[in-house]
Amino acid sequence: MRIDILTLFPDSMRAMLGESILGRAAKKGVIDIHCTQIRDYTENKQMQVDDYPYGGGWGCVMMAQPLKSCLDDVMARAGERRSRVIYMSPQGKPFNQEEAKRLVRDYDHLVLVCGHYEGVDERFIEECVDEELSIGDFVLTGGELAAMVVTDCVCRMVPGVLSDEACYTGESHWDGLLEYPQYTRPDVWEGREVPEVLRSGDHAKIADWRRKKQLERTMDKRPDMFEKLELTDPKDRKLLEEIRRDRSRMVLTEPVTCRKAEMEDLPIVMDLLARARKRLKKARVNVWQGPYPDQSVFEEDIRNGDCWLVLYGTEPAGLFCLVGPGVPYYDAELTDGKWHGAAPYAILRRNIVDAKYAGTGMANHEMRFIEELARERGASSIRVLTHKKNQPMKHLLNRSGYAYRGNVELKAEPGLSGSRQAFEKLL
Numbered sequence: 001m002r003i004d005i006l007t008l009f010p011d012s013m014r015a016m017l018g019e020s021i022l023g024r025a026a027k028k029g030v031i032d033i034h035c036t037q038i039r040d041y042t043e044n045k046q047m048q049v050d051d052y053p054y055g056g057g058w059g060c061v062m063m064a065q066p067l068k069s070c071l072d073d074v075m076a077r078a079g080e081r082r083s084r085v086i087y088m089s090p091q092g093k094p095f096n097q098e099e100a101k102r103l104v105r106d107y108d109h110l111v112l113v114c115g116h117y118e119g120v121d122e123r124f125i126e127e128c129v130d131e132e133l134s135i136g137d138f139v140l141t142g143g144e145l146a147a148m149v150v151t152d153c154v155c156r157m158v159p160g161v162l163s164d165e166a167c168y169t170g171e172s173h174w175d176g177l178l179e180y181p182q183y184t185r186p187d188v189w190e191g192r193e194v195p196e197v198l199r200s201g202d203h204a205k206i207a208d209w210r211r212k213k214q215l216e217r218t219m220d221k222r223p224d225m226f227e228k229l230e231l232t233d234p235k236d237r238k239l240l241e242e243i244r245r246d247r248s249r250m251v252l253t254e255p256v257t258c259r260k261a262e263m264e265d266l267p268i269v270m271d272l273l274a275r276a277r278k279r280l281k282k283a284r285v286n287v288w289q290g291p292y293p294d295q296s297v298f299e300e301d302i303r304n305g306d307c308w309l310v311l312y313g314t315e316p317a318g319l320f321c322l323v324g325p326g327v328p329y330y331d332a333e334l335t336d337g338k339w340h341g342a343a344p345y346a347i348l349r350r351n352i353v354d355a356k357y358a359g360t361g362m363a364n365h366e367m368r369f370i371e372e373l374a375r376e377r378g379a380s381s382i383r384v385l386t387h388k389k390n391q392p393m394k395h396l397l398n399r400s401g402y403a404y405r406g407n408v409e410l411k412a413e414p415g416l417s418g419s420r421q422a423f424e425k426l427l
Contacts, residue, residue, distance in 0.1 A: 001104070001158045002032040002081065004074045005147050006067065007114040008049065010035035016148055021162070022155055030160040033151065034074070038062075041069035050117050060117045064124035067113065071128055074111060081109035085130045088114055088143035088150070092132030095146075097173035099133065100153045112150060114143030176229055178221060180213040196399060212239045219243070249359040254313035256362065258369040261298075261307040261319065268316045269298050269307065276352045280390070286416050287387045293350060301350070308373070310353070310366050318353040318366050322346055322373055329408050330383050334422055337406020341381025341426050346374035348384045351393070367400040371427065380427055385410075385420040397423045 007013055013035040018026065025031045039047045043065060050060035075083065084107045093099070103110060113120070113129065125132070135146045155161055183194045197209045215236065218226045231237050261269060277288050301307035301321045310318040323346070325331060330347050339345075348370055353363045374382050385408055386393045402423040412418030 001030075001155060002078060002109045003034070003151050003155070004078065004109070004111045005033070005035045005114065005144075005151070006038055006070050006074065006111065007035055007144055007147070008038055008116055008142070009114075009144055010037045013144060013148065017151060022152065025155065025158070025161040028160070031155050031158055033155075036070055036074055038066050038070050041066045041073065043069075053118060058118065062116060062120040062124075064121040064127075067120060067124045068128060071111065071113070078109050078111075082107045083109040083111065085111045085113065085128055086150070087120070087125055087129045087132045088112060088134075088146040089119070089132040090134050090137070090139050092134040095133045095135050095150060095153075097153075100150070100157060103150075103154050104157045110150075110154065112143075112147040114147050116142040176218075176225060177214040178217040178225070180210040180217070208235075208239065211236065212243065215240055216243055246359055250357065252312065252357075252360050252362065256317070256365040257311045258308055258366075258373075259311065260305060261302050261309045263299070263302055265309060265316075266295060266298065266302070268309070269302075269319060270295060272316060272319055272352050272354060273298075273350075275354060279355050283389075283392075285387050285389045287390065290416055298350075307350075308369070310362070310369065312357065312362065316354070317357050317362055318351075320351045320366060320370060321349045322370060322377075323349065324377070324379075329385065329410055329420075332408070334406030334408055337404075337422065339381075339383065339405055339422070339424055340403075341383070341424055344377070344379050345381045345383055346370075346377060346379035348382055351384075363396050364400070367396065371400075371425070375427055382425045382427065384423045386423065388419060388421050394421070394423075401425050 005013055017023070017033050017035070022031065022033070026033055039049050042048055048063070049066050050062050053059070053061045071085065084103065133146070133150065135149050140146060183198060187194050187199065195209070197205050200206070218229070231240060273288070273293070280287055281289060298307060301323075304323070306321050306323045308320055308322065309316055310320070325343050325345060325347070327347050327349075351366070351370075353366060357363075370382065382402075384397060384402065386397070402425040405422040405424050408420045408422055410418035410420055
């Protein structure tokens with residue numbers, strides 16, 4: 001790609017366009033950028049390039065002759081190319097990513113004419129210019145800044161300028177969407193963490209997260225662009241539904257606290273259990289579908305000081321039981337693995353977060369309370385057993401730092417599965 005820029009300030013243009021990525025690409029011969037001084041083509045000793053406008057008015061107008069002579073010389077030096085002469089003008093067609101793609105695709109030589117003062121003689125535009133482009137609905141002192149914008153945007157898409165095509169195809173505006181958020185080291189800065197998914201190493205999840213953020217950002221920052229989107233990919237439509245579902249969920253604005261359950265809390269405890277049973281049944285997770293656990297189980301937990309309520313403001317949002325060693329199956333060897341933590345350890349049982357708080361981060365609050373309490377009790381690790389089909393619980397454990405250790409076979413009630421997966425977190 002060759003770009004010729006007709007300007008009154010070639011030195012300033014060269015200094016800017018000869019740096020960084022474009023400068024390196026020019027040295028490799030991938031692109032060829034020339035800035036030509038229009039004033040060198042004047043026909044008087046004063047090197048005059050402008051004069052007063054016919055009909056009166058403020059300022060001066062650039063003369064057609066120096067522009068045409070400059071253009072003729074540039075075209076003669078460019079050789080046989082697919083050329084396009086473009087006048088940078090606030091009256092031109094809006095320049096955007098699609099226009100940049102068109103210029104790269106259809107031409108290998110662009111001539112960018114930089115006007116100044118009150119503009120250029122209209123006869124030059126009529127005679128010599130193929131099209132006018134504008135970088136926005138505003139007026140600049142001259143066309144140089146606009147020409148640099150077009151040059152930079154076009155050149156970065158020329159093969160060989162960037163290391164890989166993905167360097168520009170994944171950015172804002174390429175496919176009608178804004179780019180996803182970017183992060184670098186350190187993991188935590190000013191109390192703000194890099195999203196966990198970006199540190200997971202799971203490339204499929206990272207790709208989904210980034211695409212979802214592109215949709216979210218375009219929806220929020222550029223609703224005009226979002227309205228024009230035609231999402232034909234089923235994955236995009238699914239991500240959009242997730243965004244809308246997420247945004248319909250409750251946002252936590254009240255404090256989340258944790259306290260020991262008392263006997264007078266039993267109705268609350270049993271209500272949370274009943275709703276959890278319905279949710280598990282709907283998800284086809286064959287757990288808590290028989291008599292166990294019944295009220296007597298929770299009465300014992302409360303008497304032992306092992307049952308805790310999680311509160312959103314004053315409203316019950318979840319519960320859990322945290323007990324010490326001695327519970328069958330948690331002490332036994334695993335069928336195909338082993339526990340890594342030694343005693344003393346804590347056992348997490350009967351963990352519930354009400355469905356009302358799904359997607360709000362309430363479960364993360366609960367897991368933090370559990371870890372704090374386990375540490376206070378002097379535990380070196382926390383052990384958990386969960387049903388292999390209980391995907392929400394398994395996802396929660398994984399993102400909370402628990403590791404899968406193996407399997408356990410419980411003595412289950414008739415018709416219910418006794419197979420459980422063991423997870424552990426070392427403190």
